[in-house]
Amino acid sequence: MSVRISPSILAADFTRLADEAAAVADDADLLHVDVMDNHFVPNLTVGLPVVESLVKNVRLPLDIHLGVADPDRWAPGYAEAGARSVTIHAEATITPVRTLRAIRAAGAQAGLALNPATPLEPYEALLAEADTLLVMTVEPGFGSQRFLDFTLEKVRRARRTIDALARFGGRRVPLWLQVDGGVNETTIARCAEAGADSFVAGSAVYAAADPGAAVRALRARAEDARPVTVTAETA
Numbered sequence: 001m002s003v004r005i006s007p008s009i010l011a012a013d014f015t016r017l018a019d020e021a022a023a024v025a026d027d028a029d030l031l032h033v034d035v036m037d038n039h040f041v042p043n044l045t046v047g048l049p050v051v052e053s054l055v056k057n058v059r060l061p062l063d064i065h066l067g068v069a070d071p072d073r074w075a076p077g078y079a080e081a082g083a084r085s086v087t088i089h090a091e092a093t094i095t096p097v098r099t100l101r102a103i104r105a106a107g108a109q110a111g112l113a114l115n116p117a118t119p120l121e122p123y124e125a126l127l128a129e130a131d132t133l134l135v136m137t138v139e140p141g142f143g144s145q146r147f148l149d150f151t152l153e154k155v156r157r158a159r160r161t162i163d164a165l166a167r168f169g170g171r172r173v174p175l176w177l178q179v180d181g182g183v184n185e186t187t188i189a190r191c192a193e194a195g196a197d198s199f200v201a202g203s204a205v206y207a208a209a210d211p212g213a214a215v216r217a218l219r220a221r222a223e224d225a226r227p228v229t230v231t232a233e234t235a
């Protein structure tokens, strides 16, 4: 799989979550769930009980984005509930290594998220503990915000760092480079060109008349825009 598309249910109808998930189940790779606690971000969404129900009733693996003030307390529980991936924010965690390891130990992929103004460099050493690096392309908290262009430079740097880890660091498992916020048919191509391979899209999917078709269109745009990787075979 060269790219992953993860529709965000923040833009879905919360009274019909199972149906909204089913609408993208044939086309998406993951279902993105923004857990927000009104402390780390000024918004309040869903918590563990809703995620436990989604795990039981939704075909897609869940991609949990913890926009909470105390991810060290909460993250392992989401992994134990059966989420495929649990992402914590660098700005909120006090014990990132312990929490990323706890997520993995519970059988989920571990993600580390950086807000738009948070630099990558202080967190590079942590990438060995992570399966996903999430570069936020808006300030977290709300859907339908405008994509922040300046975040693309961090995506480019992150791509160089991740490729170097794969080439010289002996890393074997993939490290996804995810973007989240303002991702639509135009901005997804710019993110893919910059090196992202995992894309969260809320309003671009759920405001569309046909959410499944919107996912297919986003995937096609991302795949077309991905840089060609030069391997030993193609060089």
Ligand SMILES: O=C(CO)[C@@H](O)[C@H](O)COP(=O)(O)O
Residues within 6 Å of the ligand: 008, 009, 010, 011, 032, 034, 065, 067, 138, 139, 140, 141, 142, 143, 144, 145, 180, 181, 182, 183, 200, 201, 202, 203, 204
């Ligand atoms: O984490 C967040 C917002 O904090 C996102 O996952 C949003 O849900 C993305 O929504 P769009 O910008 O794609 O509408």
Ligand SMILES: [Co+2]
Residues within 6 Å of the ligand: 008, 032, 033, 034, 065, 180, 200
């Ligand atoms: Co999110």
